[in-house]
Amino acid sequence: MKQNELFIINKIRHKASQSVDKPELGALRRAWRLRLGIGDDAAALASLDPRQELLITTDLLVEGAHFHRRRHPARALGHKVLARGLSDIAAMGGAPLYALLSLCLPGWTGEKWLKQFLAGLFRLARQHGIALIGGDLSAGNRFVADIIVLGSAPRGRILERGRAKVGQILYVSGRLGGSALGLKRLLAGRFQPTDRAVRRHLYPTPRLALGRFLLEKLHAAAGMDLSDGLSIDLYRLTRESGVGADLLATAIPVFPSATLNQALHGGEDYELLFTLDPRRKPPAHFEGIPLTPIGTITAGRRLVLVGPDGRRKPLPIRGFQHKV
């Protein structure tokens, strides 16, 4: 393993050195300069702009729990590993800057598979100007990838989960349930190469520009990304804020051909859930992504699903069972 490990690290390092910069991010990008990247015991960042704060997130992707190696292409997994981390930074309204990657590689991941995996990951990294600055590598029986993403945001003004307040309007971006539908079709093995739900599942788009728009232009109060499903993620947001919510079933934007159930409990849509003061009116779309009001923040801690007939019932909290 050890010699092979050095070979793999060198390959990753070579790819990492090709990352490009994204000058348009301005102050957010300039706030943290990389002093030392891959190849040492730790990476080192220097703070150059004290008005920014550093965001750190970690996300696991586990074989058997989050994907099936016979169904999920290596390139899509590379994309998704990084997209999950970037989505967390988007959910704070920040700009992602650097990533570290810990990989546990079982025997079935050959050179070709790994090449495709890294191609998917580095393609997305280049799109957003992310530099890979460190990581760890191990052999093991199951594939596991842990991505760590560091980002920058204006100090004290990030989109926290705990800032939802009674009377605010709850919004969601995009349409929900597409990833759950895509996973179902992928596992059944019956779909067209251009199937939009399958693409949504395999190549989710982190809503980075939207996150910054929510923070800087809409002054959104609370926000998070939908990784496990609307019902459980809304539960998390309201719990952190000490509030409840009324969710309007008819208002929830459902992905074409998906069910309301998939929209409520399906995971991995990576859309943003956020709250706005009722006086603030967001545009109907941001860069083509619909922004839809789906409910209100209420006193107490109950989550209520309001049906088409106005009937109120407790929102079932199921969350996406990642198991595939």
Place this chain on the structure above:
Amino acid sequence: MKQNELFIINKIRHKASQSVDKPELGALRRAWRLRLGIGDDAAALASLDPRQELLITTDLLVEGAHFHRRRHPARALGHKVLARGLSDIAAMGGAPLYALLSLCLPGWTGEKWLKQFLAGLFRLARQHGIALIGGDLSAGNRFVADIIVLGSAPRGRILERGRAKVGQILYVSGRLGGSALGLKRLLAGRFQPTDRAVRRHLYPTPRLALGRFLLEKLHAAAGMDLSDGLSIDLYRLTRESGVGADLLATAIPVFPSATLNQALHGGEDYELLFTLDPRRKPPAHFEGIPLTPIGTITAGRRLVLVGPDGRRKPLPIRGFQHKV
């Protein structure tokens, strides 16, 4: 899984909130203030002292590769997960401040096991005043823990691997091979509860105070921690620096009852390997830990093992095969 996951996260969060501060670290600790910890999409740090830089490291611990669940106690694994990350920060001469933990939990990790695991981890965290500020949790077939440690160090003065220069003296802390010997005894199942080699393997001590001493008082040039074994780690250090080394077999401090082979190629000792300008004379011990000169940095890129009879032969680079 999901409801159970929320339960586990709440337990971890409760423990994390009990972490204590270590005021004696002064400027290093004050450099990065935690703005937002566990419970959001990302953690947030604010930079308060622009003379410091931020260190980030990630370390995987994988069932079957790094440990065997029937041999390694849960408490020792919790300790070791964090110790591995802290050792990387020690190897840079920095002070660890914050940690994030990604866990993949298989069915066999029950509540009691997890409690012991977290007890081992948080005990070490409290010793060093580390706050756990985030993480991720997944189900899966094998136990995997990825620890991310953030630390602080004086800007531009960290112990990098790439700074070894021809003519410098190579040093190592402590005695080597103890962890490899301890692992052998542990797997054989024949050892006393007080066995020092087994303790060394199960509860390694990150050399944090030594790392800062090397940086601040000895002005060490290059440094790294010995996680995979002296031979492969020396190879990494010299490769990063573009140099070679002569290693004196008789000078290598061998752990009591361990073999020279275990000292050369055994992993997980977590001692520090460093280089000093020949004019600098370190003390023979630092806080009871021997500091031993074991060779010199040479031109060219060859690693040579000099035998007791003065015979020179290429240093075999094997590294510790983590497989247990």
